[in-house]
Amino acid sequence: MRDTEHSGLGTASCIQLTATSEPEGGRASLRRARSSTGTTMHAFKDSGHLFRLAAVFVAGILVFLVLRGFLVPKSFGQYGHYRGNAMAEIAARPVNFAGHETCETCHADVLDKKKDGKHAHVNCEACHGPLAKHADDPASVQPPKLDTAVLCVRCHEANAAKPKTFPQVASADHSTGLPCDTCHQPHSPVIGGGAK
Amino acid sequence: MPGVEGFMYPNEIELQWSVLIVLYPFLTGLVAGAFILASLERVFRVQAVKPTYRLALLTALSFLLVAPLPLQLHLGHPERSFEMYLTPHRTSAMAMFGFVYVWYLMAVLVLEIWLDYRRDIVVLSESTTGWRRWIYRMMTLGSHNLSERALAIDERVGYLITVIGIPSAFLLHGYVGFIFGSVKANPWWSTPLMPVVFIFSAMVSGIAAVMVLYMLMTWSRGRSIDMRCVDTVARYLFYTFIIDFSLEMLDLIHRIYESDESFRSLDFMVHTKLYLSHIVVQIVLGTVTPIALLGLTQVVKLTEMARKRIYALAGCLTLIGIFAMRWNVVIGGQLFSKSFLGYTTYKMGLVTREGLLVAIVLTVLPLVILWVLVKLLPPWTERNSGLLPDARAAH
Known part of the structure; x- marks a missing residue:
C-alpha cells in the first residue's frame, strides 16, 4: 500500500534527493514533448x-x-x-388529571359555590392537584387536606410584576401566618361569604 | 433574598450560564485569532511572522479541541449533543454550531496542518523509532511521495484551504457573537455589532496568545527571539486592538446616545456590580494599558529587552482583558432583571461541575495538548531543532 515510488526515502536525506531532482534543460524539453496523458498520470500520482x-x-x-x-x-x-x-x-x-367535569359530577355543591365567585374559572385540580386516581376510586383514594396558608400565597403574594388589578397581599402583614380559610372561603373567596 | 436587589423574575435569580460559558467564547476566540495570524504569512505573505506560522496553527488546533468541553460540561445530558449531527435542526443557530465546528476542525485546521507538515511527517516516519514511528506512519496515510510536484500540490492546496479558512474562522467566532447578538430579549447582548466585536476581539486575543506563547517557548528552549517577527506580530496586535476598541466604544456611545428603556439599568450595573470587571479590568487594565504599551513601542525607539518585556506584559494584559470582556458579556447579561427593576449576583462554585476548578483545568488543558503537539510536530523553523534535524533545510 505504501506509495514509495517518488520518495526515495530511507533517511531524512530524502529532501536533498527530491530537491536535486530539478529537471535540467534537456529533460525539461523532453518532458514538454510528452503526451498530455503522461502529464495527467504524473499529476494523478503526485496527488495520490x-x-x-x-x-x-x-x-x-x-x-x-x-x-x-x-x-x-x-x-x-x-x-x-x-x-x-x-x-x-x-x-x-396513565392519565393523572381527571378534569373538572369529572369532579363536578360528584361535587355539585362546590360547583354551586364556585360559579358566581372569583374562582369560577380556576379548575379544581389547579389547587387540589391531579386526582384521576381519586376519581377512579373515590372511596380508597382520598385527596390530601390542603394548607391554605401555603397554597393561596402562591398566586396572591404581593409582587410588583403582577397586574395591579390582581388581588394580592403581603401575607406576613395580612394574615400573620393564619390559614387563609380562617376568614376566606377558598371556593368563593370573599370575606363573610360563608367562611368556615 | 441574599444577593438579590430589587425585583427579579424567579428564573433570573440564579444564573443559567456559568463561568464555563465565559470560557467557551474565550477559547474559540483564541482559535480564530491564532488562525488569522497564521493566514498573515500564508495568504498575505507577511514573511516576518513566519516563525509563528506553525505555532499559530497548532495553538488553534489545541484550543479548538478543548472549545466544546465547557459546553459539554454545562449540559445535563452531554451525550444528547451528538443528536444535533444526527437530526440537524437547520433553524437553530446553536444546533448549526456543530457543523461549523466540524467544518473548521476537519476541513480547515487538520487539513492545513497535515498538508504543511506532510514533508516533516514523512521524514519523521523514517527517522524515528518505536511508537513515534507508528504515529508518524499512520499520519502519512501510507504515502511517502515527496516529489517536487507533490510538494507543490500541497502548497497550492494548503494556500486554497487557508483562503477558505479565513472566512471560516470569521464564521466560527462570528457565530458565537451572533448567538449573543440575536437574543432580542436581552438588551446587554442584542446588538448587530456583537458578531463584529467578537471577531475583532478574537483576533486580538489569538494574536496576543501566539505572541506570548512564541516568546515563552523560544525563551524556554534557550533560543533567541526573532525580534523582527515579534515586532511585526505586536504591530498587527496594536492595529487590530485599535479597531476592536473603536468598535466597542462605538457600541458604548451608541447605547449612551440612544438611551433606550434598558439604559438606566445597564448604566447602574456598569457602575456597581460590573465596575471592577468592566471598567477596571476590561477597559483600563485589559484594553487601554496594552494599547498604550504597544503604541509606545511604535513611536519610541526602545531597546530589544524593553520591547520584549512590553510585549509580554501587553500580551498577558490583553488576554486578561479579553477574558474580562467575555465575562462581562456572558455574566453581565444575566445579572439584571428583564423588568429593569432588580439585580442578582453570580456566585461561582469551586469544585462543582461548572466551577472554578473545572474552568482552570479547561484553560490549562489546551496548553497541555499544545505541548504534546509541539513535541509531535515541532513548529520551529530553525535548523537542528527538536526531532527534525534536516527536514526544514529544504524549505
Whole structure:
C-alpha cells in the first residue's frame, strides 16, 4: 500500500534527493514533448496522498451515515422534527388529571359555590392537584387536606410584576401566618361569604 | 433574598450560564485569532511572522479541541449533543454550531496542518523509532511521495484551504457573537455589532496568545527571539486592538446616545456590580494599558529587552482583558432583571461541575495538548531543532 515510488526515502536525506531532482534543460524539453496523458498520470500520482486523505474523509462520512441509519429512530420526521412514535407512547401513559367535569359530577355543591365567585374559572385540580386516581376510586383514594396558608400565597403574594388589578397581599402583614380559610372561603373567596 | 436587589423574575435569580460559558467564547476566540495570524504569512505573505506560522496553527488546533468541553460540561445530558449531527435542526443557530465546528476542525485546521507538515511527517516516519514511528506512519496515510510536484500540490492546496479558512474562522467566532447578538430579549447582548466585536476581539486575543506563547517557548528552549517577527506580530496586535476598541466604544456611545428603556439599568450595573470587571479590568487594565504599551513601542525607539518585556506584559494584559470582556458579556447579561427593576449576583462554585476548578483545568488543558503537539510536530523553523534535524533545510 505504501506509495514509495517518488520518495526515495530511507533517511531524512530524502529532501536533498527530491530537491536535486530539478529537471535540467534537456529533460525539461523532453518532458514538454510528452503526451498530455503522461502529464495527467504524473499529476494523478503526485496527488495520490490527497486521494488517500479524501478516502479517509469519505470513509469517515460513510461511517457516520451508517451510524446515523442505526441511531435515528425510523419514525423521526413522520409528523415534524421529532420521533413520530413518541405520540403513541405519550398517549399510552396513565392519565393523572381527571378534569373538572369529572369532579363536578360528584361535587355539585362546590360547583354551586364556585360559579358566581372569583374562582369560577380556576379548575379544581389547579389547587387540589391531579386526582384521576381519586376519581377512579373515590372511596380508597382520598385527596390530601390542603394548607391554605401555603397554597393561596402562591398566586396572591404581593409582587410588583403582577397586574395591579390582581388581588394580592403581603401575607406576613395580612394574615400573620393564619390559614387563609380562617376568614376566606377558598371556593368563593370573599370575606363573610360563608367562611368556615 | 441574599444577593438579590430589587425585583427579579424567579428564573433570573440564579444564573443559567456559568463561568464555563465565559470560557467557551474565550477559547474559540483564541482559535480564530491564532488562525488569522497564521493566514498573515500564508495568504498575505507577511514573511516576518513566519516563525509563528506553525505555532499559530497548532495553538488553534489545541484550543479548538478543548472549545466544546465547557459546553459539554454545562449540559445535563452531554451525550444528547451528538443528536444535533444526527437530526440537524437547520433553524437553530446553536444546533448549526456543530457543523461549523466540524467544518473548521476537519476541513480547515487538520487539513492545513497535515498538508504543511506532510514533508516533516514523512521524514519523521523514517527517522524515528518505536511508537513515534507508528504515529508518524499512520499520519502519512501510507504515502511517502515527496516529489517536487507533490510538494507543490500541497502548497497550492494548503494556500486554497487557508483562503477558505479565513472566512471560516470569521464564521466560527462570528457565530458565537451572533448567538449573543440575536437574543432580542436581552438588551446587554442584542446588538448587530456583537458578531463584529467578537471577531475583532478574537483576533486580538489569538494574536496576543501566539505572541506570548512564541516568546515563552523560544525563551524556554534557550533560543533567541526573532525580534523582527515579534515586532511585526505586536504591530498587527496594536492595529487590530485599535479597531476592536473603536468598535466597542462605538457600541458604548451608541447605547449612551440612544438611551433606550434598558439604559438606566445597564448604566447602574456598569457602575456597581460590573465596575471592577468592566471598567477596571476590561477597559483600563485589559484594553487601554496594552494599547498604550504597544503604541509606545511604535513611536519610541526602545531597546530589544524593553520591547520584549512590553510585549509580554501587553500580551498577558490583553488576554486578561479579553477574558474580562467575555465575562462581562456572558455574566453581565444575566445579572439584571428583564423588568429593569432588580439585580442578582453570580456566585461561582469551586469544585462543582461548572466551577472554578473545572474552568482552570479547561484553560490549562489546551496548553497541555499544545505541548504534546509541539513535541509531535515541532513548529520551529530553525535548523537542528527538536526531532527534525534536516527536514526544514529544504524549505
